Amino acid sequence: MTTRELTYVKAFNEGLHQVMAADPDVFLIGEDVAGYGGVFHMFDGLLTEFGPKRVKDTPIAEQAIIGLGVGAAARGLRPVCDLMFMDFVGVAMDQIFNQAAKMKYMFGGGVSVPLTITTAGGGGMSAAAQHSQSLEAWLAHIPGLKVAMPASAYDAKGLIVGAIRDDNPTIVVMNKKMLGMKGPVPEELYAIPMGQANVVREGSDVTIVAIARMVVEATKAAATLEAEGISVEIIDPRTVQPLDTDTIVTSVKKTNRAVIVHEAVEFGGIGAEISSQIQEAAFDYLDAPVARVAAPFSPSPYSPILENAYMPDAARIAARVRAVVGRG
Amino acid sequence: MTQTTALGVQYGPREGYADDVTRELVLELHRGMVRIRLFEEHAGKLVESGDMPGFLHLYVGEEAVATGVMSVLTDADQMTSTHRGHGHAIAKGAQFRPMFAELYGKTTGYCKGRGGSMHIGDTNKGMLGANAIVGGGIPIAVGAAFASQYRGDGTVAASFFGDGATNIGAFHEAVNMAAVWDLPILFICENNGYAEFTAQGNHMKLEDIAERAASYGIPGVVVDGMDVLAVRAVAVAAVERAKAGHGPTLIEAKTYRYFDHQGIKGMRIPYRDAAEVEAWRERDAIKLLEVIGTERDLVSAKEFADIWSQTEAEILEAIEFARNSPEPDPADILDDVYTV
Numbered sequence A: 001m002t003t004r005e006l007t008y009v010k011a012f013n014e015g016l017h018q019v020m021a022a023d024p025d026v027f028l029i030g031e032d033v034a035g036y037g038g039v040f041h042m043f044d045g046l047l048t049e050f051g052p053k054r055v056k057d058t059p060i061a062e063q064a065i066i067g068l069g070v071g072a073a074a075r076g077l078r079p080v081c082d083l084m085f086m087d088f089v090g091v092a093m094d095q096i097f098n099q100a101a102k103m104k105y106m107f108g109g110g111v112s113v114p115l116t117i118t119t120a121g122g123g124g125m126s127a128a129a130q131h132s133q134s135l136e137a138w139l140a141h142i143p144g145l146k147v148a149m150p151a152s153a154y155d156a157k158g159l160i161v162g163a164i165r166d167d168n169p170t171i172v173v174m175n176k177k178m179l180g181m182k183g184p185v186p187e188e189l190y191a192i193p194m195g196q197a198n199v200v201r202e203g204s205d206v207t208i209v210a211i212a213r214m215v216v217e218a219t220k221a222a223a224t225l226e227a228e229g230i231s232v233e234i235i236d237p238r239t240v241q242p243l244d245t246d247t248i249v250t251s252v253k254k255t256n257r258a259v260i261v262h263e264a265v266e267f268g269g270i271g272a273e274i275s276s277q278i279q280e281a282a283f284d285y286l287d288a289p290v291a292r293v294a295a296p297f298s299p300s301p302y303s304p305i306l307e308n309a310y311m312p313d314a315a316r317i318a319a320r321v322r323a324v325v326g327r328g
Numbered sequence B: 001m002t003q004t005t006a007l008g009v010q011y012g013p014r015e016g017y018a019d020d021v022t023r024e025l026v027l028e029l030h031r032g033m034v035r036i037r038l039f040e041e042h043a044g045k046l047v048e049s050g051d052m053p054g055f056l057h058l059y060v061g062e063e064a065v066a067t068g069v070m071s072v073l074t075d076a077d078q079m080t081s082t083h084r085g086h087g088h089a090i091a092k093g094a095q096f097r098p099m100f101a102e103l104y105g106k107t108t109g110y111c112k113g114r115g116g117s118m119h120i121g122d123t124n125k126g127m128l129g130a131n132a133i134v135g136g137g138i139p140i141a142v143g144a145a146f147a148s149q150y151r152g153d154g155t156v157a158a159s160f161f162g163d164g165a166t167n168i169g170a171f172h173e174a175v176n177m178a179a180v181w182d183l184p185i186l187f188i189c190e191n192n193g194y195a196e197f198t199a200q201g202n203h204m205k206l207e208d209i210a211e212r213a214a215s216y217g218i219p220g221v222v223v224d225g226m227d228v229l230a231v232r233a234v235a236v237a238a239v240e241r242a243k244a245g246h247g248p249t250l251i252e253a254k255t256y257r258y259f260d261h262q263g264i265k266g267m268r269i270p271y272r273d274a275a276e277v278e279a280w281r282e283r284d285a286i287k288l289l290e291v292i293g294t295e296r297d298l299v300s301a302k303e304f305a306d307i308w309s310q311t312e313a314e315i316l317e318a319i320e321f322a323r324n325s326p327e328p329d330p331a332d333i334l335d336d337v338y339t340v
């Protein structure tokens, strides 16, 4: 097994190349995904390698992009439909949550929808209210959908492959600010199945459950805290639907404390669900209330100063952990 | 000479339309276009030098469309814009200081630093904002037009959008509804030939987007979007029609953006050739108006030059104002989420 350092976006791209080479039923459509390789380079080189039959630019028509994917998937193809910015799920939402998510169940199991939706979420680029959102809780709330949020180059490759191979409609949310981040990635094709959390770092005093780019911030916070004598374990759920509650609960039973971190607004965020699961399964093990670090309840602001205050970072995470372990 | 397309769409006036043009009108339209041109050039450079945050979709090349249409609207008429919205805002009456301040994310900006480039606009001047969702503004403008009809106040609405936006469902739903209810609205398609990096020929089968009007039973007009007087003439007719209670008009302005989809300089993959850009620059709307103005002895070359230099000075002052304006206070981050 040869492993190299690849960027997050290159790893995703390599996974897509390999899975398309392996499976002729996989095709890709979206706005500027072919000739331009996607506005985030996610689809570079795919048109050249697989040609215009399998890699297609669409008109600006998110509802039709996803709807086409649903129909083609119901016929057994494995569409990858790109929505560029996560905020655009709003335009395609009927096809995502009323159609793709429910067909299997509504039709008595008669049809599967192996559709993959790719998109990029998260803030930190002064892209303002309609281009910065983290809407994973909204999607995870819909029975029938799966939601993957890669937080490393390794996971970007493994999760796009896992999503395409999964027989259910699955949304892979890349993080815009992580695109250039490097990490070790095996050369060969591999898949990470949906619903398998990653223990990013082992520790004994507190568990941080971090979503997407917050894994990076939590890792920075953990290094600072370690120097202060606080040992942090970090769990990255990788997919928020399905959620690997077992791995989270096992960790919390060991550390007796939990802090959940995500970029999305706190109210009704996936952290609320995780917190609830922890207290239901491990109430007697908890030495402190489960804490959350997340965005305040407002749209994403444009000004860099406001946006920095809006998004959780290592310093806010560390401060919260100190409070939770009683050293605040 | 008017032309007609295969589906019967009339090309807007090309010759003889500007016989009654006055010196005041030429000066007003020229100043309007120069204000946009220089604002955009400065804003683009400031972002690319790292002085200003965010990213911009610049309107350079398309100035005649916003300027021509807005010259027949009043502050009470409502307008919706797009991700490429600075030009629409300036044409509708937005001032340089709060424009630049917004791009710098300052409290003195039109959106108090909350919205930035893609949401910029002066809500007091009939702007329902720029919009970062393609097609998002079109139904909203229809709602504004509904309010005009409901109140019977004689105002109209105008919605600007690109060629690419006419492929999204919101366009179809909104235009059809406005047509059915004879709402007082102008739909202005700024056809710059591209949706991001995809040429029109690859995202629709039509050449003239105005032909889409036929499917809603409303007039469609094609106009040279590099000719501000021609744009103004079709807007005058469309506003008259709207105010007379006859409903919407779909205006397709053929235009071109000189810069890239985002920012000034080209991005990594070329998707249009330099000759094409040059050919459009040759037909520059500001140059054309300067030729018309001087040939007819309405405005002197010196007067045109003064407009450029005065505007430049005004912009430099506004940039300083923006730079020196206070940053927003994170303690106020929850303000304005709800109306209280």
Ligand SMILES: Cc1ncc(C[n+]2csc(CCOP(=O)(O)OP(=O)(O)O)c2C)c(N)n1
Binding pocket: A031, A060, A062, A084, A088, A091, B083, B084, B132, B133, B134, B135, B161, B162, B163, B164, B165, B166, B190, B192, B194, B195, B196, B261
């Ligand atoms: C619903 C939605 N889909 C996609 C995008 C990304 N996007 C921003 S601008 C643009 C192209 C718009 O093309 P057009 O309507 O022709 O306007 P132009 O940029 O040429 O002015 C796209 C696809 C978006 N902002 N919103």
Ligand SMILES: [Mg+2]
Binding pocket: B162, B163, B164, B190, B191, B192, B193, B194, B195, B196
């Ligand atoms: Mg366009």
